[in-house]
Every structure is written in structure tokens, then in C-alpha cells.
Amino acid sequence: MTRIIEPFRIKVVEPLHFTTREEREDILREARFNVFNIHARDVLIDLLTDSGTGAMSSLQWSAIMQGDESYAGAESFFRFKRTVEELTGFTHILPTHQGRAAERILFELVGGEGKVVPNNNHFDTTRANIEHSGAEAVDLVIDEGLDPSARHPFKGNMDIGKLTALIERVGPDRIPLCMVTVTNNLGGGQPVSLENLRAVRSVCDRYGIPFFLDACRFAENAYFIKLREPGQEHRTVREIVREMFDLADGATISAKKDGLVNIGGVLLIRDKELMQRADALLILTEGFVTYGGLAGRDLEAMAQGFEEVVQEEYLAYRINSTEYLGEHLQEIGYQIVEPPGGHAIYVDAGRFCPHILPEQFPGQALVCALYRQGGIRAVEIGSVMFGGGGEPPATELVRLAIPRRVYTKSHIDYVVDTCRELFGLRDTLKGLRMTNSPPYLRHFTAEFEEIER
Numbered sequence: 001m002t003r004i005i006e007p008f009r010i011k012v013v014e015p016l017h018f019t020t021r022e023e024r025e026d027i028l029r030e031a032r033f034n035v036f037n038i039h040a041r042d043v044l045i046d047l048l049t050d051s052g053t054g055a056m057s058s059l060q061w062s063a064i065m066q067g068d069e070s071y072a073g074a075e076s077f078f079r080f081k082r083t084v085e086e087l088t089g090f091t092h093i094l095p096t097h098q099g100r101a102a103e104r105i106l107f108e109l110v111g112g113e114g115k116v117v118p119n120n121n122h123f124d125t126t127r128a129n130i131e132h133s134g135a136e137a138v139d140l141v142i143d144e145g146l147d148p149s150a151r152h153p154f155k156g157n158m159d160i161g162k163l164t165a166l167i168e169r170v171g172p173d174r175i176p177l178c179m180v181t182v183t184n185n186l187g188g189g190q191p192v193s194l195e196n197l198r199a200v201r202s203v204c205d206r207y208g209i210p211f212f213l214d215a216c217r218f219a220e221n222a223y224f225i226k227l228r229e230p231g232q233e234h235r236t237v238r239e240i241v242r243e244m245f246d247l248a249d250g251a252t253i254s255a256k257k258d259g260l261v262n263i264g265g266v267l268l269i270r271d272k273e274l275m276q277r278a279d280a281l282l283i284l285t286e287g288f289v290t291y292g293g294l295a296g297r298d299l300e301a302m303a304q305g306f307e308e309v310v311q312e313e314y315l316a317y318r319i320n321s322t323e324y325l326g327e328h329l330q331e332i333g334y335q336i337v338e339p340p341g342g343h344a345i346y347v348d349a350g351r352f353c354p355h356i357l358p359e360q361f362p363g364q365a366l367v368c369a370l371y372r373q374g375g376i377r378a379v380e381i382g383s384v385m386f387g388g389g390g391e392p393p394a395t396e397l398v399r400l401a402i403p404r405r406v407y408t409k410s411h412i413d414y415v416v417d418t419c420r421e422l423f424g425l426r427d428t429l430k431g432l433r434m435t436n437s438p439p440y441l442r443h444f445t446a447e448f449e450e451i452e453r
């Protein structure tokens with residue numbers, strides 16, 4: 001087998017700042033055990049998110065100098081539009097400053113009291129925007145998607161039976177659209193097959209329900225389809241991406257992921273009437289339709305990023321390097337969401353520290369331990385993120401998200417080494433008590449104290 005290496009060399013470097021364990025102990029306390037409160041300078045390897053944290057290419061940086069900063073009709077907008085049109089086939093393309101701005105516009109238009117929006121798994125901002133509109137967000141991923149150790153090539157798939165049952169139960173009139181998230185971030189960065197997308201499309205057609213993609217990681221999803229779906233191996237990623245979008249009536253995209261940029265988003269809508277209402281809301285809250293809250297240079301960088309992300313050498317490296325981390329953690333004994341996802345590895349914290357009860361936040365305890373042990377920043381996806389009332393989450397996960405083109409293999413080896421040390425110390429981890437719990441998206445600003453044993 002040929003070795004897959006980083007398909008780039010490094011032109012600009014950014015120094016890392018090292019801290020001692022004692023310093024990190026103080027930093028953690030000052031941050032009230034919420035790693036969102038830690039200064040990035042004090043983090044050695046930042047795996048908090050893959051969103052907006054990627055490195056841009058030399059071509060993206062040079063495109064930035066081409067930015068046309070005209071208020072209306074900037075050349076940069078037309079370049080961006082051409083690229084997205086070629087990639088997705090959509091002709092009405094709205095730039096937004098990031099993914100949730102597109103979500104906010106969409107759900108302000110179609111959400112509201114009494115409405116129900118299905119998804120495989122709603123990402124936290126999508127759920128929050130739907131609930132903020134008064135509507136209900138329902139997760140319908142296949143059962144394998146809920147079991148970290150179940151191996152399935154397309155664990156992000158929507159359960160077609162559950163979808164039909166939901167539509168029959170609440171009635172199609174109450175469902176303004178059905179969404180599928182590719183890849184399924186909260187379900188472990190797991191892909192959705194073309195076969196499943198086609199099946200969702202056909203259920204939506206049967207009931208007259210529009211079908212939307214949350215397409216933040218569309219290229220990673222398409223690459224998994226090429227690798228794993230029978231009959232797709234000879235198609236290009238571009239062709240697969242195009243079919244994914246052809247199946248949809250619209251999409252929200254955070255370009256901070258597969259747009260390979262630090263800021264940017266896209267809203268795609270086919271329906272003329274809905275599109276006009278989205279234009280009006282965009283102008284009201286984000287900016288004119290040819291810049292949507294971004295600078296011309298941001299549109300240039302995004303256009304170039306969308307070209308680069310479908311390059312198959314890049315995707316082979318990307319998917320392979322995530323898998324590398326996942327397989328090494330498994331070798332140590334970590335239960336991860338299997339198989340490794342596209343952008344991140346999700347550790348089952350419930351299994352890692354079973355002595356910590358869900359109400360004492362085992363995921364957050366592991367996040368704190370990773371920082372303490374090695375200055376690594378990760379994020380909890382469990383009772384902190386989703387436990388604020390209602391059903392407790394099915395899993396207590398910690399996500400190690402890998403920024404695009406930022407860390408080398410030796411950085412990842414350091415993460416593996418730190419995780420190996422921590423594995424031996426897992427019985428010493430302490431649970432946490434939440435001392436401040438904000439009403440929305442509480443993981444960003446919640447505060448904790450450690451429970452002494």
C-alpha cells in the first residue's frame with residue numbers, strides 16, 4: 001500500500017505556546033472547567049472544532065487580494081456564485097456569514113409553533129434555531145447510529161421507517177421541510193449514503209415535503225460514498241457531490257468546514273417564492289444579496305476553497321488522518337464511535353469513566369482531563385450540550401475534531417501519547433457540578449466545579 005502523506009508543504013508557520021501542568025491546573029480553574037473560556041494561546045493542540053480553524057492555501061491567500069469590495073454586484077460574488085453553481089447545480093445562491101445565519105433565515109421563514117422538522121441528527125445550532133422559532137426538532141438517525149460500537153458503513157443514514165411514521169403521526173402539513181446532515185456531525189461525523197438520500201427524497205416526494213441538506217461536510221460525505229457505496233467507486237467526488245445536491249430542494253452550508261475558510265456560509269433554495277423571502281430577510285439582517293455579511297475577499301477565499309476541497313488527494317489525506325487517530329485510540333483501549341468519522345473522533349466518555357454518573361458530566365470530566373494532561377482542547381457532546389431539560393442524551397461523547405491542513409502527523413502522535421497516559425489515570429477522573437447554566441446552547445458558557453471525592 002502506498003503511504004498517504006500530507007498533500008501540501010508548509011510556507012507559513014505559527015508558533016505553539018507550551019504550558020506546564022501546574023499552569024494548566026490554574027487555567028482550568030479560572031475557566032471554571034469550561035474549555036471555551038480558555039485563551040487559545042494556552043492550548044497546545046486545539047481539537048475543539050474543525051470549524052473555521054483550517055489553514056488556507058497559497059491560492060486562497062492570493063485570491064484574497066482579488067477581493068472586490070463593491071457594495072453591490074462585486075466581481076468576487078460572481079466568482080463565488082459560479083463555483084457554487086458548478087458544484088451544486090443551484091442557481092440561486094445566498095452568501096451568509098456562517099452556517100447558523102443560513103439556518104436562522106431558513107427557520108424564521110418555515111419554522112414556528114406547531115411545526116416539526118426531522119433530521120438524521122440536528123446539529124446544536126440547527127436544533128436551537130428550530131426551537132427558537134417555536135418548532136420541534138426531531139432526530140431520526142438509524143439505530144446503528146446511536147450505538148457507538150455498531151459498525152455500519154453509513155451510520156449517518158436517516159431511518160426511513162421512523163421518518164414515515166413521524167409524517168403519518170403529525171401529518172405532512174406540519175412538516176415544513178425534512179433535513180439530512182452530511183456528514184452527521186453529532187452522530188460521530190458519519191456519512192449518509194446516496195441510496196439513503198434517494199430514499200428520503202422519495203418519501204418527501206410522496207408527501208409533498210421539501211428536502212434540505214445541512215451540507216457543511218458535503219465533500220467528506222461524498223468521499224465516503226466513493227469509498228464505501230457499491231457502484232460509486234468509479235465516479236469522481238465532484239459527480240457524487242452534484243448528485244447529492246441534485247436530490248435536494250435546498251441546503252444550508254457552513255463554509256467554515258468544507259469551504260476551507262475561516263468564515264463564511266451559504267444558503268441554497270430552489271423554490272422561487274421562498275427564495276425571494278430569504279433575499280429580503282438576508283438584506284434585513286446580514287447584508288445585500290451579493291455579500292451577505294461577508295467581505296468580497298471572504299467570497300474569493302470561499303470560491304477557491306470549494307474548488308480545493310473536492311480534490312481527491314486532499315480528501316484521501318483528510319479521511320486517512322482522522323482514521324489514523326481513531327485506530328490508535330482504539331488500540332489503547334478507548335471505545336470510540338466506530339468506524340472513525342470524517343472530521344473527528346468521538347470518544348465514548350460514559351465507557352471511559354463509568355464511575356462518573358451522567359449528572360456529573362463524564363464527558364466534561366474527560367475534556368478537562370485532556371487539557372490538564374496535555375494541553376489538548378476537545379468538546380463535550382453529551383449531558384452538558386443536550387441535558388438542559390427533556391430527554392437525557394443517549395450517549396456521553398467527547399469529540400476530538402481535526403482542523404483541516406493544520407496539524408501534522410507528529411502532532412496527532414502527541415495526542416495519541418497523551419491519551420495513552422490518560423487511559424492509565426481514568427479511575428482518578430472527578431465528576432463536575434454545574435454552577436451556572438444558561439438557557440440556550442449552554443455548553444458555550446456553562447460553569448462548573450469539581451466534585452471532590
Ligand code: F0G
Pocket residue numbers: 048049050051098099100101123125126181185214216254255256265
Ligand atoms: N450544521 C452542522 C452540521 C455543523 O457542524 C455546524 C457547525 C453548523 C451547522 C453551524 O455552522 O458554526 O458556521 O454557524 N459546527 C461547528 C462544530 C461549530 O464545531 O461542529 P456555523
